[in-house]
Amino acid sequence: MSAARVEPGCLTDVPGLRVGHTQRVGRGWRTGTTVVLLPDGATVGVDVRGGGPGTRETDLLHPSATIATAHAVCLTGGSAYGLAAAGGVMRFLEERGIGFSVGPGTHEVVPLVPAAVIFDLGRGGGFGNRPDESFGHRAARAARGTRSPVGSVGAGTGARTHGLQGGVGTASTVVHDGVVVSAIAVVNAAGSVIDRDTGLPWEPGSVPLRRPTATERAALRTHLDAAVPPLNTTIGVVATTAILRKAECGKFAAVAHDGLARAVRPVHSLLDGDTVFGVSTGRDAPSSTERVKWLNAVLEAGARCFAAACTDAVLHAVATGSDPAYRDLCPSAYPRGFLPGR
Amino acid sequence: MSAARVEPGCLTDVPGLRVGHTQRVGRGWRTGTTVVLLPDGATVGVDVRGGGPGTRETDLLHPSATIATAHAVCLTGGSAYGLAAAGGVMRFLEERGIGFSVGPGTHEVVPLVPAAVIFDLGRGGGFGNRPDESFGHRAARAARGTRSPVGSVGAGTGARTHGLQGGVGTASTVVHDGVVVSAIAVVNAAGSVIDRDTGLPWEPGSVPLRRPTATERAALRTHLDAAVPPLNTTIGVVATTAILRKAECGKFAAVAHDGLARAVRPVHSLLDGDTVFGVSTGRDAPSSTERVKWLNAVLEAGARCFAAACTDAVLHAVATGSDPAYRDLCPSAYPRGFLPGR
Numbered sequence: 001m002s003a004a005r006v007e008p009g010c011l012t013d014v015p016g017l018r019v020g021h022t023q024r025v026g027r028g029w030r031t032g033t034t035v036v037l038l039p040d041g042a043t044v045g046v047d048v049r050g051g052g053p054g055t056r057e058t059d060l061l062h063p064s065a066t067i068a069t070a071h072a073v074c075l076t077g078g079s080a081y082g083l084a085a086a087g088g089v090m091r092f093l094e095e096r097g098i099g100f101s102v103g104p105g106t107h108e109v110v111p112l113v114p115a116a117v118i119f120d121l122g123r124g125g126g127f128g129n130r131p132d133e134s135f136g137h138r139a140a141r142a143a144r145g146t147r148s149p150v151g152s153v154g155a156g157t158g159a160r161t162h163g164l165q166g167g168v169g170t171a172s173t174v175v176h177d178g179v180v181v182s183a184i185a186v187v188n189a190a191g192s193v194i195d196r197d198t199g200l201p202w203e204p205g206s207v208p209l210r211r212p213t214a215t216e217r218a219a220l221r222t223h224l225d226a227a228v229p230p231l232n233t234t235i236g237v238v239a240t241t242a243i244l245r246k247a248e249c250g251k252f253a254a255v256a257h258d259g260l261a262r263a264v265r266p267v268h269s270l271l272d273g274d275t276v277f278g279v280s281t282g283r284d285a286p287s288s289t290e291r292v293k294w295l296n297a298v299l300e301a302g303a304r305c306f307a308a309a310c311t312d313a314v315l316h317a318v319a320t321g322s323d324p325a326y327r328d329l330c331p332s333a334y335p336r337g338f339l340p341g342r
Numbered sequence: 343m344s345a346a347r348v349e350p351g352c353l354t355d356v357p358g359l360r361v362g363h364t365q366r367v368g369r370g371w372r373t374g375t376t377v378v379l380l381p382d383g384a385t386v387g388v389d390v391r392g393g394g395p396g397t398r399e400t401d402l403l404h405p406s407a408t409i410a411t412a413h414a415v416c417l418t419g420g421s422a423y424g425l426a427a428a429g430g431v432m433r434f435l436e437e438r439g440i441g442f443s444v445g446p447g448t449h450e451v452v453p454l455v456p457a458a459v460i461f462d463l464g465r466g467g468g469f470g471n472r473p474d475e476s477f478g479h480r481a482a483r484a485a486r487g488t489r490s491p492v493g494s495v496g497a498g499t500g501a502r503t504h505g506l507q508g509g510v511g512t513a514s515t516v517v518h519d520g521v522v523v524s525a526i527a528v529v530n531a532a533g534s535v536i537d538r539d540t541g542l543p544w545e546p547g548s549v550p551l552r553r554p555t556a557t558e559r560a561a562l563r564t565h566l567d568a569a570v571p572p573l574n575t576t577i578g579v580v581a582t583t584a585i586l587r588k589a590e591c592g593k594f595a596a597v598a599h600d601g602l603a604r605a606v607r608p609v610h611s612l613l614d615g616d617t618v619f620g621v622s623t624g625r626d627a628p629s630s631t632e633r634v635k636w637l638n639a640v641l642e643a644g645a646r647c648f649a650a651a652c653t654d655a656v657l658h659a660v661a662t663g664s665d666p667a668y669r670d671l672c673p674s675a676y677p678r679g680f681l682p683g684r
Contacts, residue, residue, distance in 0.1 A: 048401045051408040056425060059395040059617075066393040066612040079444070079452050081436075083398060084429045084475070090422065102421070102461070102573060108469050110421050119444070127450050133426070133475075231444060270408040275401075 009172030009206075010147045011184040014239040016040050016281040019184065020143030021154030021168070022135050030124030030321050031077035033085045033135040034154030034168060034186060036237050036279070037143040039098055043280040044070040045249025046114060049257045050233060050274035054080040054117035061114055061277075063247035071098050072140065073277045074115035075155040075186050075235050078130030086115035088136025116275040118188040119231035120158030123321055151316030155186040155235070158321070161264070161314060162192035163227025165325040169313030171206065171305040175297045183256065183305035185236035187313035191266040194314065196224045199330055203263040205311030207338060212330035220329045233273035234260055236309060238302040244280035248295065252278035252302050259303035263310035276306065351514030351548075352489045353526040356581040358382050358623040361526065362485030363496030363510070364477050372466030372663050373419035375427045375477040376496030376510060376528060378579050378621070379485040381440055385622040386412040386456060387591025391599045392575055392616035396422040396459035403456055403619075405589040413440050414482065415619045416457035417497040417528050417577050420472030428457035430478025458617040460530040461573035462500030465663055493658030497528040497577070500663070503606070503656060504534035505569025507667040511654030513548065513647040517584075517639045525598065525647035527578035529655035533608040536656065538566045541672055545605040547653030549680060554672035562671045575615035576602055578651065580644040586622035590637065594620035594644050601645035605652035618648065 011019055016038065023032025038044075046061040056074075060067055072089045076082040090111045093099055099109030121127055139154065151167045152159070159166025166189070172182035187193060195202050199217040200209055212220065238256040253276040260274065261267050268274050315334075317325045331339055353361055358380065365374025380386075388403040398416075402409055414431045418424040432453045435441055441451030463469055481496065493509045494501070501508025508531070514524035529535060537544050541559040542551055554562065580598040595618040602616065603609050610616050657676075659667045673681055 048404070051406065053401040053407060054399065055401045056398040057396065057422060058401055059390045059397045062390070064393065065395060080399060080454065081429070081432060081452070084426065087423070087426045087429075094423075103464055103469065105469065108464065110423070110463070112422065121452070122445055122450065127445065127447065 009182060010170040011182045011239060012145050013172035013182045014180050014241050014281055017239055018143035018145045019148040020139040021149060022138040022142060023154055023157035025157060025320050028124050028126030029129045030158040031120050031130055032154045032157035033076040033131045033139045035089050035139040035143055036073040037140060038071050041069040041071055043068045043244060043246055043249050043282060044114060045246050045253050045278045047250055047253035047257055048275045049268050050272035051270035053273040053275055055275060056083045056086050056115040057112060058114055060112060063250060067100060068246040070112040070114055072113045073237050074113055074136055076117050076131045077120040077155050077158050079117055079119045079121050082117045082131045083115055084133050085131040085136035086113045088133040089113045089140045092137050092140035114277060116235040118155060118159060118186055118233045118235060123158040150312060152318045152320045156313060159186060159188035160323045161187050161189045163223055163323060164314060165317040165319045165323045167313040167317035169309040171308035171312060173301050173305055175301050179240060179242045179298060181240045181298055181301035181305055183236060183238045183309040185234060185306055185309035185313055187234050187310050188232050189234045189264040189267060190232035190269055190272060191264040192224055193264055193311055194326060196221050201311040202265060203307040203311050205308050205315050207315045208335055209333045212333040216330045216332060223329060231271055234264060235275045236306060237277045237279055238306055239279040240298055241281055241283045242298050243282040249278035249280050252299055255299040256302045256306040259306035260310060263307035351524060352512040353524045353581060354487050355514035356522050356524045356583050356623055359581055360485035360487045361490040362481040363491060364480040364484060365496055365499035367499060367662050370466050370468030371471045372500040373462050373472055374496045374499035375418040375473045375481045377431050377481040377485055378415040379482060380413050383411040383413055385410045385586060385588055385591050385624060387588050387595050387620045388456060389592055389595035389599055390617045391610050392614035393612035395615040395617055397617060398425045398428050398457040399454060400456055402454060405592060409442060410588040412454040412456055414455045415579050416455055416478055418459050418473045419462040419497050419500050421459055421461045421463050424459045424473045425457055426475050427473040427478035428455045430475040431455045431482045434479050434482035456619060458577040460497060460501060460528055460575045460577060465500040492654060494660045494662045498655060501528060501530035502665045503529050503531045505565055505665060506656060507659040507661045507665045509655040509659035511651040513650035513654060515643050515647055517643045521582060521584045521640060523582045523640055523643035523647055525578060525580045525651040527576060527648055527651035527655055529576050529652050530574050531576045531606040531609060532574035532611055532614060533606040534566055535606055535653055536668060538563050543653040544607060545649040545653050547650050547657050549657045550677055551675045554675040558672045558674060565671060573613055576606060577617045578648060579619045579621055580648055581621040582640055583623055583625040584640050585624040591620035591622050594641055597641040598644045598648040601648035602652060605649040
């Protein structure tokens with residue numbers, strides 16, 4: 001199952017999006033920030049499905065709020081403290097005159113930067129070491145429209161998922177009429193991305209895996225069964241070139257949670273902050289007929305990409321702390337040449 | 343009408359709440375921050391009714407989110423940039439070990455600090471002069487459980503409402519069984535608190551007003567008719583000693599918006615960020631029978647207090663910039679001795 005459908009590609013396969021990471025590891029640190037820049041603006045919706053969210057500027061994404069355009073999405077470690085990082089993204093955008101215009105001057109703008117956080121406090125040793133405003137600015141400066149690193153980078157640096165190192169994953173696909181759909185996920189889930197029985201992910205990612213050896217599976221099973229889920233969360237973005245209204249971006253995010261539900265089990269628990277943003281750059285027009293069918297294809301592609309991104313986050317993760325990565329426990333599952341020295 | 347029902351008192355008539363302000367005026371500045379500290383924690387809900395909100399940590403106030411306790415509410419100028427002030431309130435609380443416990447150490451806490459902003463950018467002359475993290479920390483340090491200043495202080499410093507200086511107002515009342523209900527409002531509304539025809543507020547505040555002179559009414563009318571509503575918002579808190587569940591705190595906030603609707607006309611427009619938080623300290627038990635009737639009394643008292651707080655914000659306002667205060671245009675409406683020199 002795992003090797004059957006592979007989603008290559010990345011979030012920035014939707015033109016107009018840029019992704020940047022920054023992180024700090026060592027000397028008491030193990031956290032970071034990931035920014036999805038929307039320098040031309042894009043329509044953004046959100047669906048908050050976890051029972052313990054940490055968010056900023058999500059109310060303006062509600063369908064009844066007037067402004068439909070946001071200028072970045074900030075995904076960050078640091079729990080609620082990390083929301084400060086969004087201020088650094090705002091500063092980056094303000095310096096470039098990007099934002100909602102509120103005055104005659106070209107720099108009189110308010111950049112709209114919704115944000116969500118994962119809980120990773122203290123994972124590097126220092127409880128007070130968490131992303132601040134400077135992390136957001138740095139991640140925004142690093143943002144590129146080309147493929148960015150995945151695994152244990154940015155907001156995924158201090159991530160863990162059911163005893164394994166978590167991380168950042170990304171994926172993309174093309175729906176029937178050339179519309180591009182993509183996703184990025186920061187997986188810090190209480191639930192597991194890996195099926196303890198098969199030793200393989202529940203959902204396929206971009207790496208064509210083989211079945212791990214019996215010894216590896218046994219060690220993995222022992223490790224997963226002993227995991228004590230701490231405070232956890234999966235956050236991310238699904239994006240598309242399709243023209244979606246803001247309420248439809250919210251629906252797009254909501255259906256992406258279905259991908260999360262397939263890739264991470266269990267999920268959406270009482271203290272998870274699971275939050276997905278839906279982004280439409282609106283570059284491809286839908287056919288005027290059959291809009292519902294067309295839109296359903298976009299939604300399901302978003303769920304598929306988000307699931308693949310979750311899986312990829314774990315497959316690409318490298319241990320940044322005491323939690324082993326999947327690659328450490330099941331190296332034989334990877335194709336020849338994927339892991340260094342194999 | 344205006345002098346008929348007077349609501350004296352203030353937000354901190356509900357024990358367990360503390361209010362602090364900080365502001366900066368002059369040299370390009372005209373903005374500030376108001377913090378409502380809940381050092382023992384309190385149940386908090388929210389209702390966002392404006393079409394252009396700027397908020398932080400409101401998703402955790404949703405009835406489906408698990409945690410029902412927040413540790414402060416941050417009301418601030420600075421539009422979305424001002425959300426940084428909430429980080430300073432978090433730091434203040436963390437330094438005192440107040441927050442949601444996330445580890446074995448007494449200081450391993452995440453303070454939950456929902457926040458909402460008003461738009462006052464550039465009103466002091468410098469577009470970049472806006473509350474940052476230090477404003478939140480300073481306002482939290484200043485917080486007291488006794489009556490705090492009203493008018494053009496804290497988040498109300500740069501406020502304007504339909505061409506008049508806006509500000510902060512507060513009120514309280516006691517419902518039939520000794521339950522206390524109180525409110526604080528930061529009035530920065532596009533709509534007017536003052537009826538242009540009578541020259542008096544739509545709703546009573548704590549100041550028993552007389553009808554302004556014909557000359558004053560004419561000048562006021564001319565001024566109000568010429569006002570160009572810029573980006574505006576009214577934000578605030580209603581609080582009660584009654585035991586409310588989180589969803590009921592949301593309902594409490596929602597009905598307080600009815601008080602806002604009575605006091606400010608028009609209101610809840612497409613770019614207002616009108617947001618009210620509902621706080622329950624839960625010190626008084628409801629009678630087990632007739633809970634709905636009892637709860638309705640609490641809700642209506644909240645609406646009444648919030649309306650009075652809005653009116654008081656304008657009656658106590660003192661010009662901090664180019665917008666005249668109501669007292670400047672209609673001094674004869676005030677009781678003898680209320681205004682300095684009269």
